[in-house]
Amino acid sequence: MEVRVRYAPSPTGFQHIGGVRTALFNYLFAKANGGKFILRIEDTDRTRYDSEYEKNLFDTLDWLRIDWDEGGQKGGNYGPYTQSERTELYKKYAQQLVDAGQAYYCFCDSERLERIRKIQTMNNMPPGYDRACRDLSPEEIKENLDKGIPYVIRLKIPLEGVTKFHDSVIGDVEWKNEDINPDPVLLKSDGFPTYHLANIVDDHLMNITHVMRAQEWLPSTPMHVIMYNAFGWQPPQFCHLPMVMGNDGQKLSKRHGAASCNDFRNKGYLSEAIVNYVALLGCSYEEGKELYTLDELGARFDTAHLNKAPAVFDYKKLDWFNGQYIRSKTDAELFELTWGFIVNAGIFGTPPAMQSIFLDETSLTANEEQRAKLMKAMPLIRERIHLLSEAPDMVRFLFVDPPLAPLEDFIPKKLNAETVKTILEIAKSIIPQLEGLSEEAGFELFKPEGERLQVKMGDFMTPIRVAVTGSRISPPLVGSIQILGYDKAIHRIDTVLEKYF
Numbered sequence: 001m002e003v004r005v006r007y008a009p010s011p012t013g014f015q016h017i018g019g020v021r022t023a024l025f026n027y028l029f030a031k032a033n034g035g036k037f038i039l040r041i042e043d044t045d046r047t048r049y050d051s052e053y054e055k056n057l058f059d060t061l062d063w064l065r066i067d068w069d070e071g072g073q074k075g076g077n078y079g080p081y082t083q084s085e086r087t088e089l090y091k092k093y094a095q096q097l098v099d100a101g102q103a104y105y106c107f108c109d110s111e112r113l114e115r116i117r118k119i120q121t122m123n124n125m126p127p128g129y130d131r132a133c134r135d136l137s138p139e140e141i142k143e144n145l146d147k148g149i150p151y152v153i154r155l156k157i158p159l160e161g162v163t164k165f166h167d168s169v170i171g172d173v174e175w176k177n178e179d180i181n182p183d184p185v186l187l188k189s190d191g192f193p194t195y196h197l198a199n200i201v202d203d204h205l206m207n208i209t210h211v212m213r214a215q216e217w218l219p220s221t222p223m224h225v226i227m228y229n230a231f232g233w234q235p236p237q238f239c240h241l242p243m244v245m246g247n248d249g250q251k252l253s254k255r256h257g258a259a260s261c262n263d264f265r266n267k268g269y270l271s272e273a274i275v276n277y278v279a280l281l282g283c284s285y286e287e288g289k290e291l292y293t294l295d296e297l298g299a300r301f302d303t304a305h306l307n308k309a310p311a312v313f314d315y316k317k318l319d320w321f322n323g324q325y326i327r328s329k330t331d332a333e334l335f336e337l338t339w340g341f342i343v344n345a346g347i348f349g350t351p352p353a354m355q356s357i358f359l360d361e362t363s364l365t366a367n368e369e370q371r372a373k374l375m376k377a378m379p380l381i382r383e384r385i386h387l388l389s390e391a392p393d394m395v396r397f398l399f400v401d402p403p404l405a406p407l408e409d410f411i412p413k414k415l416n417a418e419t420v421k422t423i424l425e426i427a428k429s430i431i432p433q434l435e436g437l438s439e440e441a442g443f444e445l446f447k448p449e450g451e452r453l454q455v456k457m458g459d460f461m462t463p464i465r466v467a468v469t470g471s472r473i474s475p476p477l478v479g480s481i482q483i484l485g486y487d488k489a490i491h492r493i494d495t496v497l498e499k500y501f
Contacts, residue, residue: 003035004209007068008199011041012048014260015060017313018214018244018252021278025241026212027066028279031298038206039071041082042199044192060261064271065294078206083198090193093201093231094153094186102230103186105151106133107144128182129154153187155196155227163222168239168303170215175222184223196220200227203236212239212303216251239303242282243310252313266359268341268388273322282311291324323386331378338381338391339366342374345392347399360388373398376483380475394475398484401492402470407500409466412459419453420463421501424493427464431486431493434478442478467496 007023009015030037039061043049058072070076080086097103106129113129120127134156136144144151158177166172186197193201203211218240228235244252252259264274276292279285284307285292285300292300329337340360344351352364366374374395381394396402411420426449434442443457450460465477468489474480481489 001209002207003030003033004038004207005030005035005212006038006040006071006203006206006208008040008042008202009057010045010048010195011043011050011053011057012045013053014056014262016260017264017274017278020060020064020261020274021244021281022213022241023061023066024064024275024278025283025301027068028298028301029210029212029303030069031295032301035209036069037067038076038078038208039068039081040202040206041071041084042195043082043084044195044198046084046192056262063261063265064275066275083193083202086198086202087191087193089205090187090198090201091191094193094197097155097186097227097230098153100230101156103153103155104134104136104183105141105144106154106183106185107136107149107151108132109150129184131183134183150189152185152189154183155186155223155230157181157183157223157226163225165221165225165235165238167218167221168210168237169242169306169308170218170240173218173221177222177226180222180226186227196223196227200224200231200233204228204231204233208236210237210239212241215240215243239306242307244281245310245312247312247314262357266357266389268360268390269318269322270325270337270388273318273325276325277318277321281313282307282309291321319386326385326388327382329382331375334378334382335371335374338378338388339374341389342392342395345396347392347396370399373483376479377475380479380483384475393471397469397471397474397480404495404499405466405470409472410463410496410500412462415455415459417501419455421497422453423449423455423460423463424467424497424501427467428490428493431481431489434481434486437478439476439478463496464493467493 005026007019007026009019009023027037029035041054041057043054061068068074070078071081075081083090094103098105108129112132116130117127119125133154157180161177162174163177163180164172164174184196185194187193202208221238221240225235246252261274265271272293275294275297276290279292279297279301280290283301284305285297326334326337337360340358340362343362343364344354344359348364348370352362355361355363377395377398381391384394385391407417411417427446430445430449433445437445446460446464447457450457453460461477462472465474466472468474468477468481468484
């Protein structure tokens, strides 16, 4: 039997990290088992649907290089893969359940349903439909239909007994039918299906063999199993993935930091780092190894290695992964990755009109001077940044004179103004000698002067660094001065001396 899994998001918001994890695990499971990964658009919630969200789905998967075998523009033998184009199918199968006595017409209007909700709330009763239309006679049903009274179709949940199923992560699950949402709507009055009907019909007709989704869907699964049984269909194998939580034990959300994939991309995370880290959330692969390519993950993924416990999203750990991937890039690759962030930071004047919401995309190309300087800077910033978005602040001083820092920034705690003035005067004489020297060799020129003044080298270099770059945090100083130019570096030091000393 060919393994067939699917990612079936609703385009009612931007793709978030939890959805990305679900898509990734389905993709990896398909790769590990030589199966197919299907992309299906569940767009039946028309009140919240937006084409922008659907576009974002494809953009996100493309950025992460999570490719699919069927769906979208690729099509396939089980299309259409967009639910709004399959509404006649859902009507057919909903009616099939009614004819088989497994579902029924419900003519209750919204006012009556609201009254029921209020009564239940006032009396501390469990919420849910009271099944008023479940046992209407054929004559009553025909009379209502003939009058054109709007209706929905509801599933008949068994009134007694239990529903059982097996989950690859959780194990055997048993659910009392009396605890299941009573008689949920399958087909809405506008002719559109609810998620539950469309999901089951599509999974069956598309031969989905394994359903991998977040554990938040676990309470819906008994209802889905009942529906499969009502149709006389074999349910797929269920696999409910461990939740992704913030460090406060609550479900990951925007209050913990970036949550949508757009946020992570615009903060300067690499797609490889996102994929690598997210693949480890709730799953293990190989002892002692943390860095994996997408192909390596696909070869090693196994549901037996999924954890039952929730996974905690650690932003510091993700930053570490991102730093590792940044350091693996060549100068040319890192230039291409940081260029959009640098341009959109306004370093070269007003940034061009954004063609996309992503800061790493720009229509502006580097001129010869800009590219030459930045290519020289790439080896210097590679070890200093964890996010691509940090690059602009690291290179800005190469193109724009930084604002004059306050006097206290130039004076380390153990030094005084007079010593700092001496250090800056010494630096002016040493800077022209840095031509062609490595960072280490250039540093050695400053070292004897620091020893002579009995000043630690970190303190000795601080006023020079602030004068040249405008900040105490910068790329390696010798290399920075060489790229900036010796005359410019000395001019900036002179400006500081004239202003403060």
